[in-house]
Amino acid sequence: MAEGIPLRTDDGAPVIVRRSARRRRTVAAFWEDGNAVVAIPASFTKSQEREWVRRMLAKLKTQGERRSAGSNKSKPATDQALEQQAAHLSRTYLDGRAVPSSVRWVTNQNSRWGSATPADGTIRLSHKLQPMPQWVIDYVLLHELAHLLVAGHNADFWRLLEAYPxxxxxxxxxxxxxxxxxxxxxxxP
Incomplete structure (x- = not known):
């Protein structure tokens, strides 16, 4: 980590180091808008910063929660990718019975993570889900797929979601x- 050279992860994602006066001892690392963010106390020396950035990037890598746009495990960033993920989830957890007519990201859902209209088979997911872990996006997508089969939140509906771990x-x-x-x-964090 030479001075003035932008930090990058092994797969080329930018690394942002955030120093916080409110953070005393803890260090955290997470993904945000395609960047690896390492949050450290403002009191850390440059040497401590280098060591903790190295440790936390290794931790992020082993956690495997990053789904960059160029990887095989990428998050569905486009409506087409979201439709493909919906088809995969339907096959995997619903025996392929939920077949939406369209699945798309929307920016006008501020109080819901997703919605489905069983009458026309459409599913919409809030764009606010996009930075979240893939297993969360998959849950919301599967939840909406289940609504194409069962409209309400009754026992039959929740039984459909039992298979998703x-x-x-x-x-x-x-x-x-x-x-x-x-x-x-x-x-x-």
């Missing part, structure tokens, strides 16, 4: 995001 985790994640957002806690 991340259902409870994703629901908790989204509840946490909603809680933090409602209280103005929108900054990274």
């Amino acid at each position: 991340e259902t409870e985790r994703a629901k908790a994640f989204l509840e946490g995001v909603a809680f933090a957002t409602a209280r103005g806690l929108t900054e990274g």
Whole structure:
């Protein structure tokens, strides 16, 4: 990490180091808008910064939660990619029974993560999901696919989602995001 040279991950993503006066001892790393962000205390020396950035980038790499646009595990950034992911999820968890007429990202959903209209088979996901982990996006997409088969949130509906192993985790994640957002806690960790 030479001075003045932009930091990059092994796969070429930009690295942003955020120093925080409020952060005392903890260090965090996360993905934000395609950048690897490492949050450190403002009191860290340059040597401590280098060491912790190295450690946290290694941790991000092993976690495998990054889905860059160029990787095989990329997040569905386009409507076409989202439709392909919906087809995959339907085949995997719903025996291919949910067949939407369209699946697309929208920017006008501010109070919902997604919506489905069973009558015409359309599914819309909020663009606010895009920076979230893929398992969360998949849960919301599968949730909306299930609505094409069962309109309400009755026992039959929830039985459809039992096969997805991340259902409870994703629901908790989204509840946490909603809680933090409602209280103005929108900054990274």
